[in-house]
Amino acid sequence: xxxxxxxxxxxxxxxxxxxxxxxxxxxxxxxxxxxxxxxxxxxxxxxxxxxxxxxxxxxxxxxxxxxxxxxxxxxxxxxxxxxxxxxxxxxxxxxxxxxxxxxxxxxxxxxxxxxxxxxxxxxxxxxxxxxxxxxxxxxxxxxxxxxxxxxxxxxxxxxxxxxxxxxxxxxxxxxxxxxxxxxxxxxxxxxxxxxxxxxxxxxxxxxxxxxxxxxxxxxxxxxxxxxxxxxxxxxxxxxxxxxxxxxxxxxxxxxxxxxxxxxxxxxxxxxxxxxxxxxxxxxxxxxxxxxxxxxxxxxxxxxxxxxxxxxxx
Amino acid sequence: xxxxxxxxxxxxxxxxxxxxxxxxxxxxxxxxxxxxxxxxxxxxxxxxxxxxxxxxxxxxxxxxxxxxxxxxxxxxxxxxxxxxxxxxxxxxxxxxxxxxxxxxxxxxxxxxxxxxxxxxxxxxxxxxxxxxxxxxxxxxxxxxxxxxxxxxxxxxxxxxxxxxxxxxxxxxxxxxxxxxxxxxxxxxxxxxxxxxxxxxxxxxxxxxxxxxxxxxxxxxxxxxxxxxxxxxxxxxxxxxxxxxxxxxxxxxxxxxxxxxxxxxxxxxxxxxxxxxxxxxxxxxxxxxxxxxxxxxxxxxxxxxxxxxxxxxxxxxxxxxxxxxxxxxxxxxxxxxxxxxxxxxxxxxxxxxxxxxxxxxxxxxxxxxxxxxxxxxxxxxxxxxxxxxxxxxxxxxxxxxxxxxxxxxxxxxxxxxxxxxxxxxxxxxxxxxxxxxxxxxxxxxxxxxxxxxxxxxxxxxxxxxxxxxxxxxxxxxxxxxxxxxxxxxxxxxxxxxxxxxxxxxxxxxxxxxxxxxxxxxxxxxxxxxxxxxxxx
Ligand code: SF4
Ligand code: SF4
Numbered sequence: 001x002x003x004x005x006x007x008x009x010x011x012x013x014x015x016x017x018x019x020x021x022x023x024x025x026x027x028x029x030x031x032x033x034x035x036x037x038x039x040x041x042x043x044x045x046x047x048x049x050x051x052x053x054x055x056x057x058x059x060x061x062x063x064x065x066x067x068x069x070x071x072x073x074x075x076x077x078x079x080x081x082x083x084x085x086x087x088x089x090x091x092x093x094x095x096x097x098x099x100x101x102x103x104x105x106x107x108x109x110x111x112x113x114x115x116x117x118x119x120x121x122x123x124x125x126x127x128x129x130x131x132x133x134x135x136x137x138x139x140x141x142x143x144x145x146x147x148x149x150x151x152x153x154x155x156x157x158x159x160x161x162x163x164x165x166x167x168x169x170x171x172x173x174x175x176x177x178x179x180x181x182x183x184x185x186x187x188x189x190x191x192x193x194x195x196x197x198x199x200x201x202x203x204x205x206x207x208x209x210x211x212x213x214x215x216x217x218x219x220x221x222x223x224x225x226x227x228x229x230x231x232x233x234x235x236x237x238x239x240x241x242x243x244x245x246x247x248x249x250x251x252x253x254x255x256x257x258x259x260x261x262x263x264x265x266x267x268x269x270x271x272x273x274x275x276x277x278x279x280x281x282x283x284x285x286x287x288x289x290x291x292x293x294x295x296x297x298x299x300x301x302x303x304x305x306x307x308x309x310x311x312x313x
Numbered sequence: 314x315x316x317x318x319x320x321x322x323x324x325x326x327x328x329x330x331x332x333x334x335x336x337x338x339x340x341x342x343x344x345x346x347x348x349x350x351x352x353x354x355x356x357x358x359x360x361x362x363x364x365x366x367x368x369x370x371x372x373x374x375x376x377x378x379x380x381x382x383x384x385x386x387x388x389x390x391x392x393x394x395x396x397x398x399x400x401x402x403x404x405x406x407x408x409x410x411x412x413x414x415x416x417x418x419x420x421x422x423x424x425x426x427x428x429x430x431x432x433x434x435x436x437x438x439x440x441x442x443x444x445x446x447x448x449x450x451x452x453x454x455x456x457x458x459x460x461x462x463x464x465x466x467x468x469x470x471x472x473x474x475x476x477x478x479x480x481x482x483x484x485x486x487x488x489x490x491x492x493x494x495x496x497x498x499x500x501x502x503x504x505x506x507x508x509x510x511x512x513x514x515x516x517x518x519x520x521x522x523x524x525x526x527x528x529x530x531x532x533x534x535x536x537x538x539x540x541x542x543x544x545x546x547x548x549x550x551x552x553x554x555x556x557x558x559x560x561x562x563x564x565x566x567x568x569x570x571x572x573x574x575x576x577x578x579x580x581x582x583x584x585x586x587x588x589x590x591x592x593x594x595x596x597x598x599x600x601x602x603x604x605x606x607x608x609x610x611x612x613x614x615x616x617x618x619x620x621x622x623x624x625x626x627x628x629x630x631x632x633x634x635x636x637x638x639x640x641x642x643x644x645x646x647x648x649x650x651x652x653x654x655x656x657x658x659x660x661x662x663x664x665x666x667x668x669x670x671x672x673x674x675x676x677x678x679x680x681x682x683x684x685x686x687x688x689x690x691x692x693x694x695x696x697x698x699x700x701x702x703x704x705x706x707x708x709x710x711x712x713x714x715x716x717x718x719x720x721x722x723x724x725x726x727x728x729x730x731x732x733x734x735x736x737x738x739x740x741x742x743x744x745x746x747x748x749x750x751x752x753x754x755x756x757x758x759x760x761x762x763x764x765x766x767x768x769x770x771x772x773x774x775x776x777x778x779x780x781x782x783x784x785x786x787x788x789x790x791x792x793x794x795x796x797x798x799x800x801x802x803x804x805x806x807x808x809x810x811x812x813x814x815x816x817x818x819x820x821x822x823x824x825x826x827x828x829x830x831x832x833x834x835x836x837x838x839x840x841x842x843x844x845x846x847x848x
Contacts, residue, residue, distance in 0.1 A: 054721025
């Protein structure tokens with residue numbers, strides 16, 4: 001049975017990584033779009049970021065090197081990711097529910113990372129990590145894991161309650177949305193109960209992760225805890241298949257859309273991409289488009305439908 | 314208002330109006346507390362119009378879409394809609410916006426954080442169909458069902474939807490109840506953009522089905538491509554009009570004013586919204602006065618489309634956008650000017666500087682600069698002598714969404730106003746958090762049937778509230794007040810809304826551009842450039 005559990009966990013992690021990457025690659029490979037930025041853009045000069053200004057405020061802006069501050073973007077992104085700043089500012093009632101849920105997930109993810117690190121080190125050195133480092137790691141991931149689980153559970157329950165009771169959310173809620181939150185509640189609930197009630201001598205998380213790394217099926221996993229791990233694994237694999245994958249999308253919506261203010265001037269990468277797009281042949285059917293699959297976008301753009309549909313020179 | 318409208322209601326049979334707005338549903342205006350009035354009575358659509366056109370959404374009609382006569386016609390139209398929907402998600406047809414569209418459609422969490430940011434939704438008293446996510450959610454469900462080919466499981470996960478002609482017709486109208494101001498997008502924690510969804514729905518209807526408001530397409534971008542300007546003016550007419558403006562300006566200012574035309578090698582090709590020439594001649598006139606006084610090397614062009622900055626395609630059609638932008642760039646290239654400077658027109662700024670930037674390849678990527686930075690340099694650089702006491706009346710500033718939230722041009726106009734208008738005060742909120750005037754995305758020029766009622770009462774309501782609040786302590790009609798709107802379309806909308814709510818009559822609130830305030834303060838100009846008369 002332990003081997004089956006190992007397989008499920010490993011497959012779920014793999015599925016999560018592959019599906020998330022697939023999604024990221026799909027968006028990254030989508031064509032560069034026409035510019036559609038939205039201010040403030042945080043990589044601008046700090047004085048401008050404060051009020052949302054852009055390089056268009058500079059006379060003859062094309063003669064001045066473009067300001068791009070990674071620090072500025074991070075200053076925006078870190079509080080946004082960690083504390084859901086936009087939600088806090090614009091929808092406080094939801095933030096009180098969503099923040100514990102998301103922060104709980106971060107704590108759980110971080111704890112999993114630390115457990116993996118601890119297990120990896122112990123496999124490498126052939127014995128458990130002991131001493132101050134071992135204690136520190138153990139205490140940190142235990143505290144992070146338990147508090148993360150509690151926060152995520154409370155947050156998921158509060159989100160579900162709001163989804164079902166707030167009228168403006170209720171009528172936009174699909175059965176799938178309810179299932180998603182229930183999925184979290186069941187998975188984390190089982191995980192928590194299983195962890196707390198597991199009998200003396202049965203495997204904990206570190207033992208299981210070390211067992212996976214060594215592919216050692218000897219540890220005994222208590223049934224409820226195992227069920228919690230299986231359901232959580234399935235949930236992990238399921239997340240990137242849904243809109244809950246917004247952790248992937250958010251990178252693109254901010255970096256590639258809202259903040260993409262790169263002008264064409266001297267940008268060879270954009271110029272090459274657009275040269276290719278302009279050779280695409282649209283099939284839009286409205287008469288004024290003068291498209292139909294035979295003409296390229298460059299030709300469509302150079303066509304004046306009011307002058308006999310002729311191409312302008 | 315307790316609005317129980319659901320997403321599925323969009324498919325209700327033809328002939329059933331989805332929303333009726335009563336005046337008491339609308340968000341109260343500050344002035345209505347004083348005297349109970351909140352504009353004129355809303356003219357209802359006649360039965361004849363209702364019988365003839367698809368207007369089952371609400372109390373107005375933007376598209377005048379004829380009702381199909383037979384079920385076959387309906388089926389054919391639904392088929393066209395589906396074909397267009399699929400094209401929106403293909404690289405060949407929609408590389409222009411595919412990535413942001415996919416990101417928005419696939420990731421909205423339906424948290425409704427964006428709803429409260431929308432002035433249309435708020436002003437209507439929170440009518441459900443105007444909620445930013447309403448049309449997006451319908452569109453999202455159509456995407457999962459018809460583009461991704463989702464079955465029962467997909468309906469369960471993403472929500473069910475029934476595609477009928479009545480729904481398609483209502484969706485077409487609903488795409489013209491959003492100003493594309495993208496204030497909602499600014500608040501979205503995920504970065505999803507309901508304004509973009511509206512934009513893409515409009516494109517689907519225009520590019521596949523040839524459906525767009527007459528004012529934007531036939532008498533808008535198509536007329537511009539034919540005669541050179543959406544006003545219908547050809548080159549001869551515009552030159553005659555500008556010559557007349559020059560004469561008027563010379564008389565009014567006491568300075569000899571002459572607008573240069575087609576000057577090869579000029580530093581600046583200035584492109585105005587040609588509507589200014591007809592509706593507010595003092596604006597291009599003031600530019601001529603100021604640029605000549607500051608010794609700027611500039612020219613207007615009389616080439617096709619180059620004397621009209623408008624580019625309505627930016628609101629509904631990528632091909633029309635590209636065609637007009639290319640024309641503007643080609644003329645600048647031919648004239649060998651140093652740069653294009655865009656006059657006081659927000660959407661024209663965004664169209665030529667931002668949206669069309671990457672299709673202006675090679676030597677067509679002529680440098681482009683806002684008139685706001687040019688004006689700021691003239692004022693701050695002391696290139697003309699200014700006397701701020703000539704502008705000693707209350708002034709507030711409207712931030713055109715296209716220049717401000719969508720281009721980040723926030724401070725230059727303020728630097729000017731702080732120097733030349735002693736009683737300048739901000740609206741709240743302002744800058745990139747501003748509210749749309751209510752005329753954005755083409756509404757300012759749309760007045761078919763009773764659409765003007767809708768935009769004065771609903772989409773323009775928030776701006777009227779902001780204006781009244783900005784002048785709260787000086788509403789007395791003995792003190793004339795000025796709303797500075799450095800954008801032609803915003804000016805048109807603000808004119809219509811002020812007029813609709815009688816705010817000139819009641820409170821002496823006038824509107825106008827930015828350059829007029831500068832010329833009004835020029836020491837060399839005969840005092841009184843701004844005339845306190847309704848126009
Ligand atoms: S667009 Fe953004 S803010 Fe609006 S409902 Fe969707 S996720 Fe929430
Ligand atoms: S773009 Fe503007 S008008 Fe349209 S839904 Fe968003 S906030 Fe409302």
